[in-house]
Amino acid sequence: xxxxxxxxxxxxxxxxxxxxxxxxxxxxxxxxxxxxxxxxxxxxxxxxxxxxxxxxxx
Numbered sequence: 001x002x003x004x005x006x007x008x009x010x011x012x013x014x015x016x017x018x019x020x021x022x023x024x025x026x027x028x029x030x031x032x033x034x035x036x037x038x039x040x041x042x043x044x045x046x047x048x049x050x051x052x053x054x055x056x057x058x
Contacts, residue, residue, distance in 0.1 A: 005058075010047065017045045017053035026050035 021027070021035050029044075032052035036044035041054035 015053070017043055017047075017055040017058070019054040021052040021054060023052065027052040 019036075019041065021032070021039075023031075023035075027035070027046060027050055029046050032046055032054075033044045035052060036054035039054060041056055043055045043058045045053045047053050
């Protein structure tokens with residue numbers, strides 16, 4: 001989780017990071033990274049400003 005990979009365009013019909021983490025509040029990038037890490041995912045991303053997504057491979 002130390003390496004920032006940048007910003008990417010995501011296709012609605014084929015999400016790069018498929019695991020969506022539910023939360024009643026908005027996720028910050030740090031919260032998203034921590035949450036994905038706790039669930040053993042290697043990648044974390046914020047989508048649309050507050051949606052956290054995780055994945056093991058990218």
